[in-house]
Amino acid sequence: MNKATIQLLILLCSLCFINSKVNANEFCDTPLVLSASNQFSGAVKEAQLAYDKICKSLNSGAIKHDELYEILYSFHQILSSEAKSAMPALADHLGTFQNPLIEIIDGEISPRAPSYMVNREELSVTSITLFAQGKNNILSNTIPTTPANTCLQNTACRKSLDEYVKLVANVYSPFTLAPILLVEPFLLKKDREWMDYIDNARAQTYFDIGITTWLYEIAYGKEPDIFSSPPQFQYFTLRPMAIIENVNEAVDGQQTKSSLALEVFGVNAWNDACLGYACGTSFIITHVDRAEVDKFGWGFAFHVENDFSFGFTKHGDDTGFFVTVDLLKLIIDKKSSFKQYKEGFRQNEN
Known part of the structure; x- marks a missing residue:
């Protein structure tokens, strides 16, 4: 699936469910449980702190943009630094998640849902797309073929990529639109279905x-x-x-x-x-x-x-x-x- 295909699906999902907000208590009633390799030890600590602060602010009834940005900024900076060390092949292509993924729409804070997708053409990996979907637009970055394959063919790098995106998604889970969070599993499911079909049918x-x-x-x-x-x-x-x-x-x-x-x-x-x-x-x-x-x-x-x-x-x-x-x-x-x-x-x- 190419980049345009991914963006179209995400936009369709967001249009269908844009008014379906998730109550923060549904997430915050249960403590965040994070698991990642030692390469992301600093990011895990910051993720836990950011998550707790976000839940506390949301449960109190409101959260200011400056406050939220400050909470998230430290997490993103440490995560980006550790990600570049954990995935040297992708070090020059991780800018999508370097800063807090929030936007202001009509005076309200609106977070973006982070994810990534492996793009294929005729069973060959062509690129990796990192994206963060919001209500109005998509932040995205396409990692070219050579670094994408270098990472995906390395077990440690592929594992780090999964941990990297999962850490970001977990931190944003208290106030992210649930239907948008379903986009990545949906796309990955389609990809696996076709690979299974071609290999086994x-x-x-x-x-x-x-x-x-x-x-x-x-x-x-x-x-x-x-x-x-x-x-x-x-x-x-x-x-x-x-x-x-x-x-x-x-x-x-x-x-x-x-x-x-x-x-x-x-x-x-x-x-x-x-x-x-x-x-x-x-x-x-x-x-x-x-x-x-x-x-x-x-x-x-x-x-x-x-x-x-x-x-x-x-x-x-x-x-x-x-x-x-x-x-x-x-x-x-x-x-x-x-x-x-x-x-x-x-x-x-x-």
């Missing part, structure tokens, strides 16, 4: 992806949902399969043979839809040379856990049984599949 050809996006368009219309989840069901047409087939009625020595099959049409519920397992079925046609058995056959395949398939065939009056694995997963390029799905969903928006 049955491999699909261009025909399969095309018919899947077309059928979903018919079912749900061309709704402008650029944050679509992966399809729950995969559809297949004219998909080749290599199978091992056994026909008992064939002459000795030719009963079990490899065969080429073609999925004429199939469907697969790829994500644990059948009693906790992925499952699907397809109508297939087969061709294999055997003495005294029809070369062409037809039958049904049953798919289990996206990788394994078995089924039954008919060659005239003779019945066969076959098994196979999803060999196309070794051939189909995941990046190309992701790109085609992305283009298909974009076309459906127009």
